[in-house]
Amino acid sequence: MNPGAQHPDDPASQPLRSDAERNRERIIAAARRVFARDGLNASMASVAREAGVGIATIFRRFPTKEELVAAVFADRMDSYADAVAVALDDPDPWHGFVGYIETACAMQAADYGFADVLTMTFPTAKAMEERRNEAYEGMVELIDRAKATGRLREDFDPSDLVLIHMANAGVINATGDAAPDAWRRVVALMIQSFEAPARGPLPASPEHAALYKAMLRASPAGPAAAEPDRSN
Amino acid sequence: MNPGAQHPDDPASQPLRSDAERNRERIIAAARRVFARDGLNASMASVAREAGVGIATIFRRFPTKEELVAAVFADRMDSYADAVAVALDDPDPWHGFVGYIETACAMQAADYGFADVLTMTFPTAKAMEERRNEAYEGMVELIDRAKATGRLREDFDPSDLVLIHMANAGVINATGDAAPDAWRRVVALMIQSFEAPARGPLPASPEHAALYKAMLRASPAGPAAAEPDRSN
DNA sequence: TAGCAATCGGATAGACCTATCCGATTCTAG
DNA sequence: CTAGAATCGGATAGGTCTATCCGATTGCTA
Numbered sequence: 001m002n003p004g005a006q007h008p009d010d011p012a013s014q015p016l017r018s019d020a021e022r023n024r025e026r027i028i029a030a031a032r033r034v035f036a037r038d039g040l041n042a043s044m045a046s047v048a049r050e051a052g053v054g055i056a057t058i059f060r061r062f063p064t065k066e067e068l069v070a071a072v073f074a075d076r077m078d079s080y081a082d083a084v085a086v087a088l089d090d091p092d093p094w095h096g097f098v099g100y101i102e103t104a105c106a107m108q109a110a111d112y113g114f115a116d117v118l119t120m121t122f123p124t125a126k127a128m129e130e131r132r133n134e135a136y137e138g139m140v141e142l143i144d145r146a147k148a149t150g151r152l153r154e155d156f157d158p159s160d161l162v163l164i165h166m167a168n169a170g171v172i173n174a175t176g177d178a179a180p181d182a183w184r185r186v187v188a189l190m191i192q193s194f195e196a197p198a199r200g201p202l203p204a205s206p207e208h209a210a211l212y213k214a215m216l217r218a219s220p221a222g223p224a225a226a227e228p229d230r231s232n
Numbered sequence: 233m234n235p236g237a238q239h240p241d242d243p244a245s246q247p248l249r250s251d252a253e254r255n256r257e258r259i260i261a262a263a264r265r266v267f268a269r270d271g272l273n274a275s276m277a278s279v280a281r282e283a284g285v286g287i288a289t290i291f292r293r294f295p296t297k298e299e300l301v302a303a304v305f306a307d308r309m310d311s312y313a314d315a316v317a318v319a320l321d322d323p324d325p326w327h328g329f330v331g332y333i334e335t336a337c338a339m340q341a342a343d344y345g346f347a348d349v350l351t352m353t354f355p356t357a358k359a360m361e362e363r364r365n366e367a368y369e370g371m372v373e374l375i376d377r378a379k380a381t382g383r384l385r386e387d388f389d390p391s392d393l394v395l396i397h398m399a400n401a402g403v404i405n406a407t408g409d410a411a412p413d414a415w416r417r418v419v420a421l422m423i424q425s426f427e428a429p430a431r432g433p434l435p436a437s438p439e440h441a442a443l444y445k446a447m448l449r450a451s452p453a454g455p456a457a458a459e460p461d462r463s464n
Numbered sequence: 465t466a467g468c469a470a471t472c473g474g475a476t477a478g479a480c481c482t483a484t485c486c487g488a489t490t491c492t493a494g
Numbered sequence: 495c496t497a498g499a500a501t502c503g504g505a506t507a508g509g510t511c512t513a514t515c516c517g518a519t520t521g522c523t524a
Contacts (some may be wrong), residue, residue, distance in 0.1 A: 017470060019523060054473030059513060118407045163403060163418050170402015171395060174351045179438035186395050188434050192426035201422050206411035208498060212408035212428035249491060249500060275481060286503030289485060 035113030070125030084138040094151035267345030302357030316370040326383035
């Protein structure tokens, strides 16, 4: 649609040539499929193959793998932010809260790439990070409301949402396609533990800055990664 | 100790030459440190450097990386099995159950390599797998006892232990050294959700065979891995 | 339609990985 | 003390990856 239009991510640049714009969209669509299936460590070459373009064509448009990842997951981050908006609209804050967690974790399970994206941060991808913050602030509000109704335990901390996504990513990465629904049980258990009244005290939440540093630590560009490979 | 003795893992082989035996132990000690610090995807070269031997020396003694991993974590798996025995000895099954989970998860947090090992299976490392099964069967017994006391929810399934370790590995891998205690909060939440009475039904546990397949899927040998790198 | 810049993609660089080869060294049996 | 075999370790093979180079091609403009 609207060939030759400026791309929103890069408003100052001149419009791309028609073939370049077409390839750009092919690449993003292919990367979406490949990252969803194989995770963030899928190679740029496999994306190129899926898109039917040369490797150089990808790197011309997305100078680093991180930029491609950011471009691919920008709209999935939009859906993520939308899920928070839906949760905020729920007249029952606890119901909205639970629905959000289930939706967001299901998004992780449906896309191996996104599972990891939710546990990372990409400071250079401003649009995506803004969405993430937007979602986070919405959740802070929802959490307050849910606590006010007495259904959410008082010591629940917004950072627990990040921890849930990390735990969920661990289950999803470890089980893969062999046990594709195992995450549901873990998430259900976590949700039950959030319900008031609390059954006991909890260790302190990690510092906000520490958690941010942890999310920053990871970058899709690195030559190696840290977990078993899923692609076989 | 006892230089030149046959190694228990390979009872049919003739004793090693003194320098070889010395190097073998150096390699295992070095690998223990390196895997604990950098995770299972630490390179064989980095282990060799740490041990002060050549790369070939490692591969002569451990023909594949998987065999080195198995040798390194054999005794950690012993500690793991011991933790189950301790839990079984506890006069209060629920207390033993909770203590086991905390101990085992702490072992994961203390060793990035072991965090992953607990979510994998190594069919060729018979001794290690036997220990794992021993521990698992002990836990099945403990779970039954804990249910009998009414403190553990009835629908708790032994496979939930594996899921916890996967979730914990996810938190540990994602937070790394930036938030080294975050896992404690997640584990505490999980434990509270195990306490009877259950706050609601749970999705079914994954099939035993499916979970085994998931644990089998991963091998430390693969050329790539799937998660962000911690070594920087 | 001619010219030219933008774009294309295969080959390649350079880094890292597991694993093997082979000449040099070290231990040990006689 | 002297074979001779076991062991050592640097170099290398062959694979992956991200990223770049550069001659061939394509789309756009005058």
